Amino acid sequence: MFNEKVTAAEGSNNANIRDLASKIPIRNPSGKGSAIDKRQSYSEILGSTMKQGGIEIGDNTQAGQSLVEVGTTFEKIGMLEREYLSDVYTKFFKPFSNHLQVEWGTIATEKRRLDLARLDLDAAKSKVRGARTPETMQQNEQKAVHIPAYLQTQVRECQAAFDRQYEQTKILLTDADRKSAEFTVYLEEFIRSQMNFHEQAHKMLEEAYSKMKK
Numbered sequence: 001m002f003n004e005k006v007t008a009a010e011g012s013n014n015a016n017i018r019d020l021a022s023k024i025p026i027r028n029p030s031g032k033g034s035a036i037d038k039r040q041s042y043s044e045i046l047g048s049t050m051k052q053g054g055i056e057i058g059d060n061t062q063a064g065q066s067l068v069e070v071g072t073t074f075e076k077i078g079m080l081e082r083e084y085l086s087d088v089y090t091k092f093f094k095p096f097s098n099h100l101q102v103e104w105g106t107i108a109t110e111k112r113r114l115d116l117a118r119l120d121l122d123a124a125k126s127k128v129r130g131a132r133t134p135e136t137m138q139q140n141e142q143k144a145v146h147i148p149a150y151l152q153t154q155v156r157e158c159q160a161a162f163d164r165q166y167e168q169t170k171i172l173l174t175d176a177d178r179k180s181a182e183f184t185v186y187l188e189e190f191i192r193s194q195m196n197f198h199e200q201a202h203k204m205l206e207e208a209y210s211k212m213k214k
Contacts, residue, residue: 041085044078047071066212073208077201084197092190099183103176110169117165121158127151 040048047070054067128151 041078041081043074043081047074047076047078050074069211070208073204077204080197080200080204084193087193088190091193092186095183095186099179103179107169107172107176110165110172114162114165114169117158117162121155121162124151124155124158128155 050067050071052071054064054071057064057067059065059068
């Protein structure tokens with residue numbers, strides 16, 4: 001089970017995860033907000049264009065007046081959309097980005113260290129096995145094969161280093177499991193933000209539709 005988690009940790013650092021994390025909007029270091037807070041949304045652009053068209057046609061005409069009213073509604077929806085995106089960024093994408101880039105990045109680093117410790121241990125054990133080859137046994141006839149003390153010490157040190165790194169990686173993965181369970185709260189916030197946005201946008205559109213039907 002642990003080895004499967006280690007493999008999963010390494011896989012989480014693949015290109016797809018990095019691409020996903022790179023697409024998450026990051027706030028400016030100045031603390032003045034992200035581009036999400038400043039740029040116009042598509043709904044605002046649409047609303048502004050419709051209002052401008054309505055004015056050019058003539059807001060004293062039915063078509064012009066309707067365009068202005070609908071354009072105003074879409075401008076409001078656009079402002080609501082920016083508030084929604086800011087809310088989603090703070091309550092979902094920001095912690096999600098940290099979860100991917102920081103925590104799983106650390107796990108991937110520790111996984112590489114575990115791999116190096118395993119390679120060192122395998123190399124040390126290979127040297128010990130080399131002292132027990134058939135040729136060495138034949139040279140010593142029936143005598144016990146003498147393993148140099150420094151090789152035995154090296155194996156013990158490498159084994160201890162591997163065990164320490166194994167436990168360190170295991171702790172990180174266990175903690176990641178706990179945080180992953182907590183992460184569902186952020187997903188709930190994301191769904192809540194979606195619901196609120198669409199509910200309010202639907203209400204605005206219904207009001208605009210009612211005005212046009214009068």
